[in-house]
Amino acid sequence: MGTKRQGRYTVMFEKPPIIRSYAAIVGEKESEGPLGAYFDTVCEDPMMGQDSWEAAEGQLQYTAVLKALDKAFLRPEDIDYLFAGDLLGQTIATSFGVMELQIPHFGLYGACSTMGESLSLASMAIDGGFASRVVAVTSSHFASAEKQFRYPLGYGNQRSLASTWTVTGSGALVLENAEECSEQAAKKCVRVHGITTGKIMDYGIKDSQNMGACMAPAAALVIASHLKDMNRKPEDYDRIITGDLGTVGQKILFELMREEGYDIEGSHMDCGIEIFDHETQDTHAGGSGCGCSAVTLCSYVMHQMEIGEWKRVLFVPTGALLSKISFNEGLSIPGIAHGVVLEKDG
Template identity: 60%
Template sequence: MSQKNSDNKHEVGINNKKMVGKQSIAFENPPYIIAAASIAGKKEGEGPLGNLFDQVVEDSMFGQDNWEAAESELMKMTAQRALMKAELKNTDIRYLVGGDLLGQLIATSFGIAELNIPLFGVYGACSTMGEAMSLGAILVDGAYAKKVIAITSSHFAGAEKQFRFPLDYGNQRPYSASWTVTGSGAVILSDQKSQKKKEGEPDIVITGVTTGKIVDYGIKDSMNMGAAMAPAAFETIKQNFEDFNIKPDYYDKIITGDLGYVGKDILIDLLNEKNYDISKRHMDCGIEIYDQETQDTHAGGSGCGCSAITFCSYVLKQLKEGIWKRVLFVPTGALLSQVSFNEGNTVPGIAHGVMVEAR
């Protein structure tokens, strides 16, 4: 790997070596993000990013009979919206890489079945969008696919029913708890530039990824996901810096998924201990998506849809408008289930880093 300095930042060179450091990949043929779609629920639409989503749906049931079917419909709508924006048909897509929070990925499997696209179902809890984008980019860069959809979703009511308490219980939520986002985000990755972008608009590419490891600091509180996930975000971000021999100022923004107000502080402290100060460049999707003063969401937003719809609306907008040039997108996940939690196990975390650049 070689480096050169440009505009007071590092340019990463790859010298035809895709494997970088211990956990990273630099793409020889960086996949293009040619389209993105974001569909959100009513509460998300009332938040600070509400006017950026492609669609806000007032009906939390999405016209279905149960919460699980509602999330499947949400994911299908989002995949179809992404295809429409790219002016593509389902037959133009080689693979769909996606997942959700529900058991056995039922939101994904039932949601995209009628699209008839070959599927890689993935689970990384709330880090799933990072995992899906990483694997999709690997497929495109490796010439195993020309076009791939990376997609994920979450639904507040479905997640509460599965991981905590059904809404009918009316249970109290501690201030460390986050609010699962009702939303779905999708990106279409391609080996060719988009022909639909506006004049003067940059190409958005994925230049590399840093795959996260499972990190377990012994947290057992299922109502404090920020504390469980922050160490995983710390390890992935630190490893990205080390693998590419770069510093935080390489990026205009370092964007975590859903650490919220609790996890954000832990992440900043952990990185400071290693002499990495990201405080001026860090952004957390779980903090951005809701208004803490007017929306009763306690520690912020979470869920697979949290980072997905924030990336597909706000983050891509900033890149396309030239406000940011490079970002490290790090969705974070808490790897628990009803079984593991009820058996008294800890809540391990994982985070996947995706390097996105406007060119």
């Protein structure tokens, strides 16, 4: 299987890529939440100057990639591959959004776990010697998600208390082979040290308004598998960060982890809980969408690691693998999660 494998689900890199730069672009509602000060750009126009919600989401990705490249003093032609995805059918926000960049492109779909998937594959490409610089980017948009998965905005439907609010935003990271830059510069950067790839988990839940419950088993599998593969404890991480389980999914996650013999309450953080203010913003169980974990990672999480507040983080975005077709056919909603180990030297 190769010396990079650690146990059944985990790979640790021989040449951990560095995160050269990152950018988070969000909508106005997200900027009004607790993490507002950490985002790069706030888009007050939800249409992003476009003619449709889908095109607006594509513009979010385009803007996030250009911002991340600009912060690294790079151009699109300096990038070997682009790993990108979104929530929409056939990932159309990505396809139309990044087309103008003309970067060799891998389109991905892992629902709200897509940032974990894109980071995993981008890091593998660099560690394997197939690329020197790679961009990972994902996005979501409240209006485009509501249009596809739920109800038109004009319908004014009542949302259940277990439901989450799809984040309008896009997060992008530039990953680079550490050997391409100076040793001094590399030491300042956060590195992707390894990944733990999840399996599709299905507990038979059919409530599309309670996706936290659908995704919690997948998150528990990845976290427990990673700790076992690495022979580590939750305390070995400054934070174990899930994507968008929200308040409902977090409680289920804690119960499932206790069944596995782990107590993660002291180190756990959920992007869906952190991005909105539960008391002042009407988002019910929290935030969700591909952009939720992406913008949280590319702002607050990276900031905490760069200033040395956190040294090691297990980043575990989660996704609910449903579509309009599967839901209308009465199928259950499987979940998936992807774990990424981030570490800061020194």
